[in-house]
Amino acid sequence: MKAFVAVAVLLLAPLAAHAACSPADFAIQGFKPGAAPGARLSLRGELVNHCATASAAQIRIQVKDASGTVLQSKQAWPAGTSNIAPGDTVNFDLGRMFHAQPDMSTFTASVVDVRTW
Numbered sequence: 092m093k094a095f096v097a098v099a100v101l102l103l104a105p106l107a108a109h110a111a112c113s114p115a116d117f118a119i120q121g122f123k124p125g126a127a128p129g130a131r132l133s134l135r136g137e138l139v140n141h142c143a144t145a146s147a148a149q150i151r152i153q154v155k156d157a158s159g160t161v162l163q164s165k166q167a168w169p170a171g172t173s174n175i176a177p178g179d180t181v182n183f184d185l186g187r188m189f190h191a192q193p194d195m196s197t198f199t200a201s202v203v204d205v206r207t208w
């Protein structure tokens with residue numbers, strides 16, 4: 092029985108480490124949609140790790156029209172496959188992923204997933 096428990100702990104330990112941080116442990120600060128030179132969109136902000144362990148977060152940016160209909164939605168990992176240390180910040184600008192449309196009205200950014208690389 093002890094061997095079974097030991098094997099179970101060893102098999103489940105990586106899952107527990109993966110679940111140590113959640114999207115709620117990350118914050119997006121200073122998110123500023125705007126226009127960049129050359130009629131390119133600028134969707135800048137900072138991703139902050141408030142988790143106790145180094146992890147990475149995936150964010151989603153949605154662009155909506157005045158009625159709230161989602162026109163475009165993209166997800167990205169601002170730090171790529173690098174973990175962000177506890178308390179550290181990563182700057183991002185995901186405007187290059189979007190195409191400007193005249194009916195764009197609101198822009199939202201949220202953390203949707205967390206992973207430890």
